[in-house]
Amino acid sequence: MTIRLPRADGSSTAYEPRTEPLSFTASAPLTSRTVFSAAHVVADPYADISPDSPAAVDWDATLAFRRHLWSHGLGVAEAMDTAQRGMGLDWAGASELIRRSAAEAKAVGGRIACGVGTDQLTGPASLASVRSAYEEQLALVESTGAQAILMASRALAAAATSAEDYLDVYGHLLRQASEPVILHWLGPMFDPALEGYWGSPDLDVATETFLEAIAAHPDKVDGIKVSLLDARREVELRRRLPRGVRCYTGDDFNYPELIAGEEPTAGGRFSHALLGIFDPLGPLAAEAVRVLDTGDTAGFRKLLDPTVELSRHLFQPPTRFYKTGVVLLAWLAGHQSHFSMVGGLQSARSLPHLARAYELADGLGLFPDPVLAEARMRSLLDVYGVPR
Template structure:
């Protein structure tokens, strides 16, 4: 196995020899899995575009769409134009709209492509002149666009609503109006403030349990229009508590990138399906683990997936919103894109120390598909930093 010198927290540099035997890429069908599993997919930047990276996103469409086909080949669904795709952190609605259109077209050419697309209000700048009716109209605009393309909706949390709402009643009004008119059941998305500080106090309360009551009331009133809800609060206790209170037939999609293995496995009272950013980074392992769970090989499921949890916790460490850098870095190490560049210049959001530890944990989690290539590419990143 290859060896590379990596920096340590005390500023020393020591040799690290890789030991992880990569999990092989094996095609699977979603029908093999006992859980519905979406990977929130990243976008691949175009580093050769003559744009201003912090101001104008440039996307390598071929590489971006090829990555989605890879997820479908593994049996995973694609959660499109979500925060993992840097929605709200470099990817605006005009680019998201094109991304959704292109991905839906690619999905239509397959008979096994599960896809759902993020609809929000991110083309609406929060401000004192933004009203609840304005927010409803903004949601309607994006939903109409996606539904016209034949897409299924993931109803994203709204920064504008978080800023404008005066009480839980405002949330009930917005979601009631939207859910009353969608063409097919949607996936709600409750993104916690650790992922986006602008969403603090969502559902009308800084207390997550009080907010949960409001959210559950909305779901109960429109259960026929809600396929499920993804919550990203990084608390397995809160997710399980909410899961046990959902109406029959409404799914819990775990967004807990700290505890997903045990939440997907479930307990005597139920389980969570998955809509996870980390599944972008560990897709072959996630696919193999879900296949094992489908074969009732629960020990194998945990043997495969549990070693990825320390890696995921590192990638999603605070400030959690910068986790996209780690996801893209792994795509680069694994040869899924030719560069470590991101829209908005977000490759600079994590330190070299962070990336070095990510490399070690990825090796231990067996997610470096080609250790020689990964080591060579890690070496290039070290060289840019003077090592």
């Protein structure tokens, strides 16, 4: 049985879905790398809301997906951009998500880290307002027992006039943090409002400021998450980190090589992971890291390298809309009953883009029930009027 999938050039092609998925059984904890999946939220498709309404979240399905990730040994990075933070999920929704997910993590023994930002601010803000907003969110995350991830702030990017402004704000927050945090540098390809973060559009100059902020408080920085989609820059940056400060790759284009790391003759450094692509890749990614735990780097790469084509497809420009493909794959995999998103972002990618995502994911064996995935993909094609 074949399914006809539309292509970007207006043509279509016959694709024969696989009949058996890859099968991974959660077993031993991950040991050689710390791995977080930045998890998506599941919208409530029955809520009677408008595009201007607060997000309506299906909490049961959202938390069930986090339990799925924890069951495979992955940590959950909560209320990040993968959860549509600032793209449909406001601070009220994010704070509720943090509370519920942190409580669930305690109940099942899962690892969790949560995003701390300034998205409760509206309109132009002063540096003092930015600090206060960060403080409010940091206090909430720490009160839940979750680890804090200091996210890049649109408000800070707009208010700061120099590198010193960034050093002042981050220094203030790091002094306040009760436990070591993860610093998140999110590039403008993920959020155009973050252009020039750390005080300069020149990434070499910005890197020096970033490293200065870390060097001033190394005991308060567990690690950094770098989302610049530049493997060379990440390798150079992690070589300069103070001892004990980890690099969590956020590079959804080059993650296998960055997690595998350098040869011992080159220093043996490697990246841990905090990745949006590990939302759909969860079980496979965890299995690959377990192989790496045995010292089998070639086996790790054999499992994970083939996933890069899918990741690069989902994260193609405009990169910030990668969440649409992530949620599509969650629906096709049976983790939720519908393909709808907060803010209506299920419409942010074209049908040919979604069809290619299905084809690549099916080829990797990501769907626990390939027959269900095929049926759901057919139903989506039917909605668009694609002939069978």
